[in-house]
Structures are given as structure tokens and as C-alpha cells.
Amino acid sequence: MLSSSALRGVVHQAEGARVRFAADLDLVEGFCVGAELEVGPSRRRILASEPGGLLELDDGPTLGSGPRGGQIVFPDEAPILAARLATGTPAGESLPEVSLRLATTRGTNALLERRGARVGLFITKGFGDLLEIGTQQRPDLFALAVVKPQPLYSRVIEVTERLAADGSVLTPLDEEALVEAARQAVADGIDCAAVALLHAYRNPAHELAVAARLKAEGLTHVSISSRLAGRPKILPRAETAVVNAYLSPAIEEYLRGVQGAIGEGRLHVMTSAGGLVGARHYKPKDSLLSGPAGGVVGAASSGRASGERHLIAFDMGGTSTDVSRIGEETHYRQMTEVGGARLMAPALAIETVAAGGGSICTFDGEQVGVGPQSAGAEPGPACYGRGGPLTLTDVNLLLGRISPERFAIPLDVDAARATAAELLTQVREATDPDLELDVLLEGLLAVADERMAEAIRRISIRQGYGLDDHALVAFGGAGAQHACSLATLLGVGRVLIPADAGILSALGLGAARLERFAERSLLLPLESAANELDGVFEALERQAVGQVAAEGVTASAIEVARRHVEMRLAGQEATLAVDWDSASDLAGLSAAFEARYVERYGYTPPSGQLEIESVRLVAVASADPIPTLAPPARSTAAVPGHQRAWLAGRWDDWPAYERGSLEPGASFVGPALIWETHSSTVVEDGWHGWIDGAGAIALERSEASA
Numbered sequence: 271m272l273s274s275s276a277l278r279g280v281v282h283q284a285e286g287a288r289v290r291f292a293a294d295l296d297l298v299e300g301f302c303v304g305a306e307l308e309v310g311p312s313r314r315r316i317l318a319s320e321p322g323g324l325l326e327l328d329d330g331p332t333l334g335s336g337p338r339g340g341q342i343v344f345p346d347e348a349p350i351l352a353a354r355l356a357t358g359t360p361a362g363e364s365l366p367e368v369s370l371r372l373a374t375t376r377g378t379n380a381l382l383e384r385r386g387a388r389v390g391l392f393i394t395k396g397f398g399d400l401l402e403i404g405t406q407q408r409p410d411l412f413a414l415a416v417v418k419p420q421p422l423y424s425r426v427i428e429v430t431e432r433l434a435a436d437g438s439v440l441t442p443l444d445e446e447a448l449v450e451a452a453r454q455a456v457a458d459g460i461d462c463a464a465v466a467l468l469h470a471y472r473n474p475a476h477e478l479a480v481a482a483r484l485k486a487e488g489l490t491h492v493s494i495s496s497r498l499a500g501r502p503k504i505l506p507r508a509e510t511a512v513v514n515a516y517l518s519p520a521i522e523e524y525l526r527g528v529q530g531a532i533g534e535g536r537l538h539v540m541t542s543a544g545g546l547v548g549a550r551h552y553k554p555k556d557s558l559l560s561g562p563a564g565g566v567v568g569a570a571s572s573g574r575a576s577g578e579r580h581l582i583a584f585d586m587g588g589t590s591t592d593v594s595r596i597g598e599e600t601h602y603r604q605m606t607e608v609g610g611a612r613l614m615a616p617a618l619a620i621e622t623v624a625a626g627g628g629s630i631c632t633f634d635g636e637q638v639g640v641g642p643q644s645a646g647a648e649p650g651p652a653c654y655g656r657g658g659p660l661t662l663t664d665v666n667l668l669l670g671r672i673s674p675e676r677f678a679i680p681l682d683v684d685a686a687r688a689t690a691a692e693l694l695t696q697v698r699e700a701t702d703p704d705l706e707l708d709v710l711l712e713g714l715l716a717v718a719d720e721r722m723a724e725a726i727r728r729i730s731i732r733q734g735y736g737l738d739d740h741a742l743v744a745f746g747g748a749g750a751q752h753a754c755s756l757a758t759l760l761g762v763g764r765v766l767i768p769a770d771a772g773i774l775s776a777l778g779l780g781a782a783r784l785e786r787f788a789e790r791s792l793l794l795p796l797e798s799a800a801n802e803l804d805g806v807f808e809a810l811e812r813q814a815v816g817q818v819a820a821e822g823v824t825a826s827a828i829e830v831a832r833r834h835v836e837m838r839l840a841g842q843e844a845t846l847a848v849d850w851d852s853a854s855d856l857a858g859l860s861a862a863f864e865a866r867y868v869e870r871y872g873y874t875p876p877s878g879q880l881e882i883e884s885v886r887l888v889a890v891a892s893a894d895p896i897p898t899l900a901p902p903a904r905s906t907a908a909v910p911g912h913q914r915a916w917l918a919g920r921w922d923d924w925p926a927y928e929r930g931s932l933e934p935g936a937s938f939v940g941p942a943l944i945w946e947t948h949s950s951t952v953v954e955d956g957w958h959g960w961i962d963g964a965g966a967i968a969l970e971r972s973e974a975s976a
Contacts, residue, residue: 271355274647275348278679279323281309281333281340289333291323291342300360302342309333309340316342339655339680347524350531368532371779373540373564376524377517377557382609384420386516387462387491390455391423392448392480393508394468398426401508419610422516424460427451429467429480437473445483452487461488464515466495466508471791474500491518498555499614501791501884506605510555510613517554525549538784538821540564542617543602545785545890548821555615558608561775562592562620568778569743570596572768575964577901578741581766582726584756585775586749588628588663589644593726594620595735596743599832599849616787616886623725625718627651627663627748633696638710640718652689655682660689662718665711666751670915671952676945708916719752723759734869737762745774747949754940754954754969765957767967772948783893784821785831788814789886795840796880800856806885807833807850814889823891833887837863840879846870850885900963902935917941918955932961 271277279293291307302319307327314327333340344351349372350365359365380386393400401421408416430444455463463484470477474496481492493514495507529537529549538546542559544567562585569583573596581596595601601619605612624642628651632639640662645651649658653667653674664686666672674681694707730737741764744753753765768774788810792799811830818828833850837859848862860880867875913926918941927938929946937960938944940953944967951967953959959969 271348271352272647273348275344275346275351276308276341277344278339278341280337280680281307282337283333287317287327287329289325289327291325291340293323295355297321297323297355298358298360300362301354301358302344302361304361305342305344307333307340307342309338313343339682346531347527349528353532365532365535368535370528370532370535370537371540371546371782372528372537373560373775373779374521374524374557375561377521377554377560378608380517380520381513381558381611384422385520386422387519388460389423389462389464389512389515390460390489391426391508391512392429392451392463392465392467392484393426394432394466394504395428395430397468397504398428400505401512405505422512422611423464425455425458427455429476431467431476433467433469433473433476435469435472437469439473439476443476443479445479448480448483449487452484452489456488462491462493462515462518463489464493464495464508464511466504466511468504470496471500471502471507491515491522493518498553500789501614502793503614506612506614509611510615513558513611513613514553514555517557521552521554521557525552540779540782541785542606542615543785543787543888544600544618544782545888546779546782547784547786551817555613558606558613558615559617559620562594562622563618564778564782565592565745565775566594566596566618566620566778567782568768568774568776569594569745571778571781572745572774572964572966573741573743573766576741576766576768576962576966576968578743578764578766580740582730582737582740582742582760582762584722584726584742584744584746584749584753586722586744586746586752587626587775588747589624589626589646590622591625591722591725591746591749592620592622593722593729594618595729595733595740597735602847604836619729621725621729623721625662625721626746627666628661629718631660631662631665631693631714633693633700635700638693638697638714638717640714640721651686653681653683653686654679655685660686660693662714662748664690665714666748669708669711669715670913670921671751671943672950673913673945676947676950708921712916712919715752715755719755719759722752723756726756726760734872740764741766743768745771745949747772750944750949750951750967752952754952754957757969758954758956758971763971765959765967765969767949767951767969769965770948772946781893783890784818784823785888785890786814786817787886787888788817789884791884792882793884794882796837796856796859796882799882800859803835803850803882803885807887810885810887811889814887818889818891821891827892828889829892831888831890833885835859835885836883838881838883839875840881845883902961902963904935904937904960907932907936907938913943915943917943917952929967934961934963934965936961 282290302316306313312331314330318326432441465480493511495511499507499510537549539552540560541556544563565585566583573581583594585592602616603619606617628644629641630643645658649656651661651663652658742757742762743766750767834847836845838845846866909925911926912923925942927944940957941955942953944951962968
């Protein structure tokens with residue numbers, strides 16, 4: 271269903287105030303009461319609804335005659351509407367007790383659109399301009415006019431206090447001045463605060479005292495840097511606290527609304543690191559890659575079931591494409607940047623590019639482009655029939671790669687064709703008057719594919735990982751349409767399209783596990799810290815296991831999955847993560863650091879003192895191992911029909927298969943199309959495939975094509 275909490279279908283006039291709403295849904299009696307039926311510019315409130323889509327409307331503007339597209343807009347949040355659909359609970363009735371797992375882009379959207387709260391930054395005196403100065407990195411070295419992003423905070427309040435680097439007090443906290451500043455901030459409408467004091471990771475006493483005083487003075491959301499990111503470096507700690515405070519009201523209000531709707535039901539939320547946390551303990555800073563993380567977990571589960579160990583997760587949705595490399599172990603980033611905001615929080619190493627099914631196709635007078643602007647869910651692509659622009663979805667539709675009859679909502683092919691004709695006219699006038707529409711549309715696909723391929727190169731080749739031994743796991747509503755061409759660009763020889771690829775992010779939520787991170791800053795030479803690591807890890811294990819157990823998981827069902835040591839050469843700033851479980855002594859840590867250094871940078875590190883910056887581990891609820899299903903015997907699939915489409919550089923009637931009718935072992939050769947409920951797969955020329963034991967479409971490039 272759509273994230274806008276609307277169900278789309280075709281409206282047929284019945285009699286008087288009664289209409290019939292036809293959609294691929296079996297709605298119980300009274301389900302739509304209180305919602306609104308929208309047809310074009312007209313909206314009518316629904317007074318009664320019956321099975322089969324018969325609706326009774328209030329008095330209002332006429333909806334016209336004849337079948338036409340429309341939507342029912344519900345007041346519930348999208349997850350609650352989904353829960354009502356799944357349980358058959360009509361409006362006005364309480365949901366049964368449910369367990370709900372949720373991934374959300376609410377925080378990401380608020381950050382990108384700058385719709386967060388008014389935040390006051392409370393920082394050590396003398397550092398008020400720290401975040402404005404930032405790292406002094408210039409993202410565009412040759413820009414003549416540098417436009418700096420506006421800070422997320424509304425006001426900076428410098429706090430009179432100072433700690434030494436070892437955490438000892440140099441200047442006591444001036445509480446009297448703090449109280450006066452806090453009262454002035456509240457009077458000016460600031461009710462969220464970020465507290466970031468120098469060296470608080472060593473001694474949080476001043477930060478905790480400031481936070482307690484701010485809450486006493488009426489600030490409702492207070493984010494404490496040492497609790498959110500208890501590691502060295504005041505700048506990322508302060509940035510993390512500001513982001514958390516900026517998003518707190520939006521995230522907390524959203525989760526309260528969902529929890530209130532499910533009553534006593536259990537609500538767990540996906541973090542950017544790919545694990546689940548109870549809603550009560552969820553922090554906004556952990557939400558920014560929540561949605562994409564579900565896709566990575568789903569891709570890992572699907573790849574393992576198909577016998578693949580090295581994967582590239584390729585999640586192409588409506589607005590953007592998210593890619594991630596999956597190896598023998600999970601790869602995390604400790605620093606994340608979203609919408610120009612940097613923060614310190616564990617997150618899966620996901621690269622995002624603004625190229626999705628809803629990405630708008632444009633022409634600037636010299637060249638065509640795809641994205642970064644998106645048509646979103648409203649108005650959506652031109653083919654949604656709501657006045658939207660030409661998008662990649664329209665391009666795939668016009669090239670025959672999407673079947674209107676199998677799409678989840680009604681499509682208007684004529685509207686898509688009209689917007690494409692407008693773009694073609696612009697390009698012809700400026701470039702080639704003989705340019706054919708099919709060539710232009712194919713070129714738009716090539717532009718989008720190259721942008722997505724570059725994102726994959728950033729998380730693989732540029733990190734020292736070759737792609738020749740990886741398989742591309744394609745999912746999301748549009749992923750399977752671009753997978754073969756993308757793999758060809760990258761030199762990847764194998765592609766997997768999991769079952770239910772269009773909703774794999776949701777399936778990833780089902781496969782995700784409850785988890786908690788625990789970390790500690792050390793800043794000690796390797797020789798000094800090595801003897802302490804066993805004790806440090808034991809303390810962190812007790813902390814993390816206890817937090818998972820508090821979610822209702824028995825201690826025997828909890829395992830510590832990863833113990834990492836962040837190491838660096840003394841005097842350097844950047845660190846490399848070394849696996850403690852496989853190198854748990856001094857010599858092992860040194861050798862592991864050298865191997866990781868060579869893998870990352872391509873040469874042996876210079877000799878010198880090694881330093882341990884910090885350590886961390888992850889406690890997770892145990893899960894059954896994913897079995898690899900035996901490959902079935904292959905047999906050539908019968909071709910049930912053909913689809914006219916532009917493939918291999920020409921129009922033709924190509925073989926078209928129904929995925930639901932393809933049994934394990936069924937094989938086929940491209941060019942071909944495979945239809946399913948939430949997506950369609952384009953098998954390009956030079957590729958062949960079959961249905962494997964896990965039910966995934968497994969595609970391989972022929973040697974001649976490679």
C-alpha cells in the first residue's frame with residue numbers, strides 16, 4: 271500500500287450517493303467509514319461501506335459518470351492502516367493484540383525537508399561556532415560560490431564549564447547562568463536541547479547536570495552527547511546530539527501514535543544498523559537508514575538461501591536506490607551523513623542515489639537527466655493519472671517492460687505517452703530533429719543505470735572489494751527491471767531476484783533480530799590496552815545482553831555476534847575495525863590491523879605505535895541458521911505468452927512468463943519478461959536464468975556476452 275495511507279482503484283457510479291470502488295482488496299463491512307473518497311478534485315466522506323467495495327457517500331460535489339481512477343484516503347498512519355487490512359479490523363474498532371515491526375523514513379524526510387524542531391545547542395563556552403566551522407571540508411572544490419548549509423539548531427547557548435582531557439574539572443559548571451539562558455530559550459519557543467560539552471565522553475557529570483536543569487526549566491526533549499555517542503571528538507558528538515534533538519518530537523509523536531493504536535501490542539523499530547529495538551528505547555539518530563536497512567537484511571537472507579555468500583544488495587524503490595555490499599560479516603559505518611547532517615551512529619554501509627521509479631526525467635537544453643527530483647507518491651508518475659511528470663516508471667511502461675494489467679494501481683498509458691512526447695519535442699528542437707522516442711527512452715534508462723552503477727562502485731571497488739565473485743540481489747519495485755543492464759555495466763555475472771522482490775524490505779523486517787550495541791572509548795597504546803580487553807568486553811557483554819533480555823528474550827537465546835576493536839597508527843585520526851574474536855592477543859591484533867590496512871589502502875602500513883581508540887560489540891537474539899536449498903533439476907519452461915517490448919535495441923514480441931507458474935528448475939533465455947504481483951523482471955539479451963531451490967530467479971550472463 272502507499273505511504274500516503276490511500277488505497278487506489280477504479281470508481282464506478284452506482285445510484286445516488288452510492289458508488290462502487292473496485293480494487294484488488296477484500297474489505298470487510300464498515301472498513302472505509304470515516305475515510306474520504308477522492309476522484310479528481312472532488313472529495314466525499316464515506317458514511318458506510320459494504321464488502322465488494324460498495325460505498326455510501328455524504329452530500330457533496332458530483333463525481334461524474336463512467337469508470338475513472340480514484341482513491342480512498344484514510345486518517346490512520348500507513349502502518350496502522352496496513353494492520354487493519356491484515357487483521358480485517360474496520361474503522362472505529364480496536365485492533366487485536368499484534369506484534370508490529372516497523373521501519374520508518376519519517377526522520378529522514380524531516381531532515382531532508384528541514385521540518386524538525388527548534389533546537390537550542392548548549393555547548394562549552396568558547397565553542398559556540400564549532401558546528402558552523404565544521405570540518406572545513408569542501409564538497410565541491412571548484413565551486414566559485416560556496417553555499418553553506420543552514421545549521422539545524424536555532425540558537426547556541428555557551429555554557430560556562432570546562433573539563434580537562436582526562437575528565438577532571440578545570441572550570442565548575444555555572445548553574446545560575448545556565449538557568450537564566452534556559453528560561454530565555456523556553457520563552458522564545460525552543461523546547462528541544464542538544465547538550466555537548468568538551469571531553470564529556472571521559473566524564474559526563476557536567477552534561478548530566480545541564481540536562482537535568484534544562485528539563486526542570488521546561489525543555490521537553492534533551493539529547494545528551496555522551497549518552498548518544500560516547501566517543502572522542504566533540505564535533506561529531508555535538509552534531510549527533512543536534513540531529514537527535516531536531517528529530518525527537520517528530521519520531522516520538524509518530525511512534526506514540528502507532529503504539530497507541532495497537533494498544534498492548536508489541537512495537538519494535540528497525541535501526542540504521544539493521545537490528546530491532548523496542549519503541550520505548552528507540553533513538554531518532556538511529557532512524558535515518560531504517561527503511562533501507564530492512565532491505566539489506568532481506569537481501570542477506572535471500573542470498574544465503576540461494577547459496578550466495580558475497581552479495582551486492584540493489585534496492586530500487588520509488589524515490590531512490592540503496593546499495594550495500596554483504597560479505598561474510600556485516601559492514602558498519604560509525605559516521606553517517608544524511609541530508610548534509612553528520613552524526614555518529616552505527617549504520618549499515620549503505621550508499622544512496624536519487625534514482626528510483628519516481629525519478630523525474632528532464633532536459634536542460636544540452637543533456638537529458640534522471641533525478642534527483644522525484645514525483646513521490648503524490649502526484650506520482652505521469653501514468654498515475656494525477657498530473658505528474660515523466661519518470662522512470664513511465665519510461666519502463668512505454669517500453670513495454672511494465673504490464674498495466676498487472677500493476678497494483680490503475681495506470682494511464684496515454685498520460686505517460688503525452689509527457690514523453692513533450693520531452694521528445696524539447697530534445698529534438700535542441701539536438702536531433704530525427705530522434706526517435708524509443709531511442710530517447712532507452713537513453714534515459716542508460717543514464718539512470720550509470721548513476722546506480724557508480725553508487726555500487728563506491729561501496730565495493732573503491733573499498734578494495736572486486737565484484738567478479740559477487741551476485742547482485744535486485745529488489746524493490748523497480749530493481750528487477752534494471753538488474754541485468756546494471757550487472758553488465760559492473761561486470762557482475764550473476765543476478766538474484768528473490769521471491770517477493772517488490773516487498774523484500776518488509777520481509778527483511780521479519781528476518782531482523784533484536785539487537786543492542788555497547789561500546790567504550792579507550793585511547794590507549796596497543797601494549798597497554800591488550801591486557802584489559804577481556805575485562806572490557808565482559809563488561810560490555812553484560813550491558814548489551816541485559817538490554818536485549820529486557821525486551822523479553824531469555825538469556826540463553828542471546829548471542830554476542832561481533833566484537834570489534836577500532837585501531838589506528840598513533841597520531842592518526844582515522845581508525846580501522848579489527849575483529850577481536852579472530853585476533854584476541856597482541857600479535858593477532860597487529861597482524862589483523864596490517865591485513866585490513868593493506869586491504870583498504872593497497873600498501874603495508876608504516877612501522878610505528880598502534881593505538882586502540884575504542885571497542886564495541888553487538889548482542890543479538892539468536893535465530894535459526896538459513897538453510898541453503900538444493901538446486902533443482904532444470905527443464906526448459908514453456909512460454910505461456912508474448913509481450914511487445916523494446917529489448918535488445920528493437921521492438922518485438924518477446925517471451926513473457928508468469929512467475930507464479932514457474933516451478934523450481936524452470937529455465938529460460940533472454941530477451942524475456944517475467945511478470946509478478948509487485949514487480950516485473952527484464953531478462954536482457956545475453957542472459958539466461960532459472961528458478962532456484964529458494965524460489966529466486968537466478969540469472970547468469972553467457973560467456974559470449976561477458
